[in-house]
Amino acid sequence: MSYVDEVYEKVVAKNAGEPEFHQAVKEFLETVRPVVEKHEEQYRKLALLERLCEPERQIRFRVPWVDDNGQVQVNTGYRVQFNSAIGPYKGGLRLHPSVYFGIIKFLGFEQIFKNSLTGLPIGGGKGGSDFDPKGKSDNEVMRFCQSFMTELYKHIGADTDVPAGDIGTGAREIGFMYGQYKRITGLYEGVLTGKGLTYGGSLARTEATGYGLLYFTEELLKINNIDIAGKTAVVSGSGNVAIYAIQKANQLGVKVLTCSDSTGWIYDPDGVDVTTLQLVKEQHRARLTEYKELRPNSVYHEGRADGGVWGVKADIALPCATQNELNLDDAKALVANGVIAVCEGANMPTTLDATEYLKEQGVIFGPAKAANAGGVATSALEMSQNSERLSWTFEEVDAKLKQIMINIVHNIDAAAKEYGKEGDYAAGANIAGFLKVADAMIAQGVV
Incomplete structure (x- = not known):
């Protein structure tokens, strides 16, 4: 059995009942097969694919909050810190009833290569909760977000893990989470992206x-x-x-x-x-x-x-x-x-x-x-502005975003051609994203 097939079987066996994660791994492994075959002996010896498909850290926690009727509600919070080979973990927080570990792991796994493709120094992660903000009052959303951040803050930081928005997590939710992070830690730092423009957000991030x-x-x-x-x-x-x-x-x-x-x-x-x-x-x-x-x-x-x-x-x-x-x-x-x-x-x-x-x-x-890498690319640009205490114009951010997306197109096109898959941009994206992460992982030893 090939190394790719071996690893996929292990992933399915270890992560039972998580079809979205299986799907993401299968699609990825199939498209990078030519690269793996070229370096199979080295990758196998270093268990590179096994390490790539196993998150560096998986966090699950209880999120209790009080609704407007005084009733205590309990949700589950998640953060999967998947891979930090090329930078701090970066990926959104999804608030939706469908959220469970399988969804978060699939999103975090995809995020590794998406972030790699941007050319910016950010690793892959994802998080969220099965909380549904739809139909909730602003105060209920605030109480949930404050409770969620009361646990999450222990695991994130501007140079460690920088979450952002996703489905169900917009400017309102990010604001409530940021306020609680600042309140608990006393730190005013770029720990979340997608922030409001009055407190460190970036123009053009919404778009x-x-x-x-x-x-x-x-x-x-x-x-x-x-x-x-x-x-x-x-x-x-x-x-x-x-x-x-x-x-x-x-x-x-x-x-x-x-x-x-x-x-x-x-x-x-x-x-x-x-x-x-x-x-x-x-x-x-x-x-x-x-x-x-x-x-x-x-x-x-x-x-x-x-x-x-x-x-x-x-x-x-x-x-x-x-x-x-x-x-x-x-x-x-x-x-x-x-x-x-x-x-x-x-x-x-x-x-x-x-x-x-x-x-x-x-x-x-x-x-x-x-x-869809433009969102996380602009999040990374927001991180840069926060680190430098600067605010770029909409036009500056938009121009950088456009150039990043143009570069991605040409990089995935070149990677597809190099490995005999011209016109297969899914393969090109996986190959281009994977090679950068794999090289960084090899350079840093067995960690």
């Missing part, structure tokens, strides 16, 4: 993942001799990533036809209006049914009715909601409708069989760890 996705998509199409201007796109999600992906798409001359949330989806033949979407989602924290009321020409569909957003004919598909949201049937619908590119704004939103089908059909595929 970064969505903007970065479009800078990446534009450059990926460009190296395939395709101009993004004038194209149509379908987008899933209506959170931070989706909103700013739609905004930047509009600026680049792309007409976005759809967006979605957990209850349904919108088709807007006039193009999704970002101002209306921001009003509904960011200010009112409402459902997309309100978008329909404000944009009467749009059509609202309940659930995944009529095939969901992936059943709408468009040139580009941008999944920006959550993991495994785009399955094989969706991929077939996209191909039948003539899609030319699928670039992932969410983490692992495309199932393995759907990914393979898209690649087989010649669809340009931009994997999440490369395509």
Whole structure:
């Protein structure tokens, strides 16, 4: 049995009941197989892959808090510090009922290589809780965040582990967590990113993942001799990533036809209006049914009715909601409708069989760890500003973000070509991200 297959079997055996983590490891190991085979004797002797697939630290803790009725509630908090070979752990905090160790480990594992691809000195980690901020008052969210940070603060620091936002964790939650960290430690440092602009946040951080996705998509199409201007796109999600992906798409001359949330989806033949979407989602924290009321020409569909957003004919598909949201049937619908590119704004939103089908059909595929790296890249830029006690302009940060995303496209393209996988950008992303981490791990000895 090959070294790659041996390691995958060990991962599945050691991490039972964690299918998302298994999926992430399998996809990664399959694509870096050519690299591993080239260095198999060395990697095996150093147990490099085993060390890479085993987190350096896994933390699980109780989070008790009191709701507005005086009732004590109990959630579970997590932080997985996966790999620090190239820098302090960096990765978001997800607040969602689906959170458990398997989700956090899959996200943390992906984060290692995503962070590596940015070219910035940051390692991989992830955290969160099964707490659901939806429907909670500001005071309830504050009490949860303060309790969560009362344990988490022991394990993080500006040069150790720097969490950020993720699904369910926006500016409000980051603010509450930062206030509690400062209160407990007495330290005013860049321990969290995605902070408000009044206390160390970075301009363009809010927009970064969505903007970065479009800078990446534009450059990926460009190296395939395709101009993004004038194209149509379908987008899933209506959170931070989706909103700013739609905004930047509009600026680049792309007409976005759809967006979605957990209850349904919108088709807007006039193009999704970002101002209306921001009003509904960011200010009112409402459902997309309100978008329909404000944009009467749009059509609202309940659930995944009529095939969901992936059943709408468009040139580009941008999944920006959550993991495994785009399955094989969706991929077939996209191909039948003539899609030319699928670039992932969410983490692992495309199932393995759907990914393979898209690649087989010649669809340009931009994997999440490369395509949505703009968020963590700008988080690292926020860390730099905090360390230097500086604040860069929006234009400065945006220019750096755009260059990072362009560099990622060319790095993954070059890595794919070097290992005989030209055009396979998922393989290129994994290979390019892996080589930097592997070299750092080897240089630092068995740790």
